[in-house]
Ligand code: FAD
């Protein structure tokens with residue numbers, strides 16, 4: 451270990467930009483065993499590992515790095531999978547530069563230990579060696595839990611509950627499990643077979659999936675409650691934030707998820723009624739988060755004539771991962787910083803131009819974020835055949851969708867839960883993931899799903915203990 455000053459940091463090889471823009475395959479290659487061991491050896495085995503502190507799952511990173519460096523790969527896999535339901539997925543798509551790697555002590559001066567790539571390597575190797583097996587609980591329990599939403603939060607909770615022997619059914623309105631890991635995140639970051647393999651693993655471990663089942667429409671929330679001893683709401687956030695801009699009514703101004711879902715469906719082999727393609731078009735994407743990055747990079751792969759990303763702050767103040775911006779720039783995306791759409795203009799009802807308002811930074815606001823103000827007199831127009839709105843997501847109105855007006859929400863529309871217990875104001879109804887936290891990350895969905903499962907287990911066990919005590923007291927009273 452401690453080789454950070456002699457072994458240079460090396461990520462797995464990245465495919466050349468011109469090659470990767472031709473397809474939707476993942477852009478990084480795999481580490482070979484020797485390379486993974488060499489990179490793991492760079493870890494300095496810190497007494498207080500900041501990498502672990504800043505991992506939402508508190509993964510035991512130093513231990514699995516040491517085991518990898520010593521070629522004890524099965525043990526490395528066991529430790530890594532003890533705290534993470536989908537380590538190979540997090541290894542691929544966590545914004546490591548903001549989490550574990552960004553806080554690695556050797557980052558400054560030597561370059562962080564390549565934690566995410568090694569995590570992916572450990573689990574991919576484990577799949578290859580046949581070490582990842584369906585699990586069977588020690589004993590079956592009679593209680594059942596209904597989970598609404600087969601995204602990372604719902605699936606991670608399902609793993610924890612099923613391991614304890616509970617009957618678990620996940621309901622999802624889509625025809626495939628995985629949530630945004632299937633229908634939001636593009637293949638070039640996370641190929642779909644990786645997610646589907648995990649769905650099969652959960653199925654083989656006894657988790658039931660009830661797909662194409664929209665709770666609130668196909669089954670009422672009340673009926674679901676009557677079927678299960680506890681409910682977990684893990685429905686994510688899907689309502690696109692809209693722009694308040696003149697010309698929004700024009701055709702070809704579309705929400706980001708509509709575009710990404712269509713692209714992912716085509717990649718999965720589905721036939722769409724109205725296939726959407728950016729081929730030969732001038733595409734303008736509005737937004738500076740990871741969803742915007744996915745849109746620009748998808749448009750490049752669909753052979754758009756030009757792809758421009760408009761963001762109202764500058765590069766240093768954008769919410770998206772720097773790494774993703776670099777990938778996008780390498781692939782030919784043009785970024786226009788400090789710029790926001792002022793109006794959309796059209797021909798024959800379709801958008802044809804974006805009038806761009808220049809902005810400037812204006813000092814930090816109360817939340818510590820750089821504020822912006824318009825710069826007058828510097829507007830200009832750019833051509834656009836398609837505008838993609840990637841300004842983020844808000845929760846749908848769940849009390850209305852579920853016909854459950856008692857369900858309490860926070861001011862921003864997310865579901866209100868008691869911190870630590872994940873229980874809503876309705877007894878036996880829990881919630882986790884983006885629907886509680888707001889649009890976030892897969893790793894946070896996994897962390898919340900696992901914690902919510904523990905809370906459900908505690909709640910069911912204490913209910914069972916109370917019922918048992920009451921039964922015994924009743925028996926004693928009758929004697
Ligand atoms: P979701 O993944 O949204 O899953 C919720 C599920 O609930 C869905 O399958 C939905 O169909 C189902 N559902 C909703 N309502 C109902 C209902 N009434 N009945 C039945 N089922 C219902 N995070 C990262 O860490 N890295 C990334 O690179 C990354 N890229 C992203 C790219 C895009 C384009 C987007 C949109 C998000 C990205 N994220 C990324 C964020 C991440 O995908 C989410 O934070 C995460 O998926 C949230 O997990 P979840 O389980 O809470 O919800």
Ligand code: SF4
Nearest residue numbers: 505540544549550566
């Ligand atoms: Fe880093 Fe994400 Fe893995 Fe945690 S789960 S170690 S943050 S890549």
Ligand code: SF4
Nearest residue numbers: 493494496501554555
């Ligand atoms: Fe190793 Fe970096 Fe974590 Fe320290 S912070 S234990 S060097 S990975």
